[in-house]
Amino acid sequence: MTTKQEIRESKWNYLTENKLGRFPFPLQNRIPNFKGAELAAKMVTSMPEYQRANVIKVNPDAPQLPIRTQVLKDGKVLLVPTPRLKAGFIMVKPEWVPSGEERRAASLSHIKSYGKEVALTDIPKIDLFVVGSVALHRDGRRIGKGEGYADREYAIMRELGNPDVPVVGTVHSAQLTDEDVPRDAFDLSVDWIATETELIETNSPYGKPNGIKWELVTDEELEEMPVLREIQELTQ
Numbered sequence: 001m002t003t004k005q006e007i008r009e010s011k012w013n014y015l016t017e018n019k020l021g022r023f024p025f026p027l028q029n030r031i032p033n034f035k036g037a038e039l040a041a042k043m044v045t046s047m048p049e050y051q052r053a054n055v056i057k058v059n060p061d062a063p064q065l066p067i068r069t070q071v072l073k074d075g076k077v078l079l080v081p082t083p084r085l086k087a088g089f090i091m092v093k094p095e096w097v098p099s100g101e102e103r104r105a106a107s108l109s110h111i112k113s114y115g116k117e118v119a120l121t122d123i124p125k126i127d128l129f130v131v132g133s134v135a136l137h138r139d140g141r142r143i144g145k146g147e148g149y150a151d152r153e154y155a156i157m158r159e160l161g162n163p164d165v166p167v168v169g170t171v172h173s174a175q176l177t178d179e180d181v182p183r184d185a186f187d188l189s190v191d192w193i194a195t196e197t198e199l200i201e202t203n204s205p206y207g208k209p210n211g212i213k214w215e216l217v218t219d220e221e222l223e224e225m226p227v228l229r230e231i232q233e234l235t236q
Helices: 006-019 039-047 050-051 062-073 102-106 149-159 219-224 226-236
Strands: 055-058 075-079 089-092 116-118 128-132 136-138 165-170 193-194 199-201
Touching: 006 128, 006 193, 039 050, 039 062, 039 165, 062 075, 062 102, 062 128, 062 165, 102 226, 128 226, 149 226, 219 226
Parallel strands: 055 075, 055 128, 128 165, 165 193
Antiparallel strands: 075 089, 089 116, 193 199
16 A cells, blocks of 8 residues: 555655646645645635635645635634644634735734634634645545644544534645545545535545544643643543
8 A cells, every 4th residue: 555655755746846836845745835726715615615604724834825815805714723733723803804914814924913822712613624735535535744733633623522514625636646545543534625626525434533532642742732731631
């Protein structure tokens, strides 16, 4: 079986060699930005699940900036994880953003000027969960950059009592894979895939995390992510 890392390297290399990526470079070791990210974002914002949602969690990576921007333009609450989950989540309410400044407010470099870090107990109910990926299988299996943050963000949400919600991933069509993606018990699957050319419902047979698998959390992770220790204290 091909390993997750081999699939990652293949996708990063393909995007680079075929000039399908965009700043920031290099594309390796990150959720790669891709040409057509705005078109993929439009696919997401056309979904009834998006239109019904009041609070949307979106990852902080570059290819999802168009989605974060549109969330604010559409008058919805944006929830963005802080890098490496060191400070939990940042919430941006649309009324906090002057008209015309939505893209700036949704950018990682300026989001703290418009939003605020929110205590775990104050996180509103999330209605839609948007993730970046390095590769996605049409059956919903997902490969991120290898550090497990999206999996853990969803697990945190569930640990805090949020119901299971739709998960959508946006990628370039070249990031779709037919490889037999290895799967761990804590892996997050996606319900929808939005590319620059199509919207795919995965009808995934794979479940999502329903909470944190504490037996897999190391002491080092508890130190690096105070949010985990806080959740442990809140829920145990």
